Amino acid sequence: WPVDTLKDMMRGHLDQTLAEATAQLTGDFEASVAEYAHITTHILQMADALADGIITQFPDRFLA
Template structure:
């Protein structure tokens, strides 16, 4: 149980950290942007791989697909915000939230301990924390940027704990 708990926290902390690195790189136009994106996408694979022992390869791969879409849409939202293209920002933001709802639906269907509404609320809050970081960074409001990151980090730890608790409840025999 402790190993699962710690592994889940590590995976979701990496998600937050590599997302942060990508936001910084993309907004600043740094040369490491593609490498950071590749590492962030690897994290999505790692998260999907972590659920395969519980739900199988097909479900793990489906989660990877949904999480990769989450990242690619986040990049489109960020690019639209950076360029000031309000039409694209609205369009991609809507798609980003739809993807979060798809992830919530997928996870809640896999585990009765993960309510779809709670999943949606948690994932929507995650998107808002990222939005707050991007908005603050674009405004060069470093204190607000850091605050949004810190709040998002705390939120993802709660999310990871919720996922671990759900797995432990659903598969108690795997933890004896």
């Protein structure tokens, strides 16, 4: 994966986590729950991207 793409994904995840924590700490529980849903979707997308990159980098270590 391109480094900039990975950095953008990680920055986005951190921004979402901060937004969720801020909502939770300020008592905006509806926003907290909504942001948490976005976080879980995004982290699964990040996991897929990282796995794809590892498989591309080391194809001989994975079965087709």
